[in-house]
Amino acid sequence: MSEVLNPEMLLLIFAAAVATFLTRVGGYVLITRMKTIPPRMEQALNAVPAAVLTTLVAPAFFNGGWDVKIAMSVALLVSLRYPGLIMLAAGWAAAMASRHLLGF
Structure with a gap:
């Protein structure tokens, strides 16, 4: 301690x-x-969520095993069509299936 x-x-x-x-x-x-937010500052503030998400997801994708890569790829594809909860469930199911069936 x-x-x-x-x-x-x-x-x-x-x-x-x-x-x-x-x-x-x-x-x-x-x-x-500030009375008004300048356009460039507003653009920078709008880019923050994507930057934070990238810093969270990229290391897990590149340092993770194939199960993580498969799960993230499935989640990405599902997120293009369905809402977040379905995307989360699909990614989780893909991770569990790849770990169980492929032995990752």
Whole structure:
């Protein structure tokens, strides 16, 4: 337990918390002081969800096994036609089927 709570680790956690707080508050203050949001900033803000999703999905796809690749590919194809819950179920079913039938 002492390895986790050493002073350097506590300082790192505190610095990360302060940086997170300042970026959130800074963004709020910046946006509220503007009368209108410039078009380029609005485009950048609209791109954030896709960027976050990419940073979550890409490492799992490229570092995962074939079961993960199959499940994500099936989920992608299903998501083009059906809503999120069906896509989630299809990806899960593909992962379970590939693990069971193909031994991944």
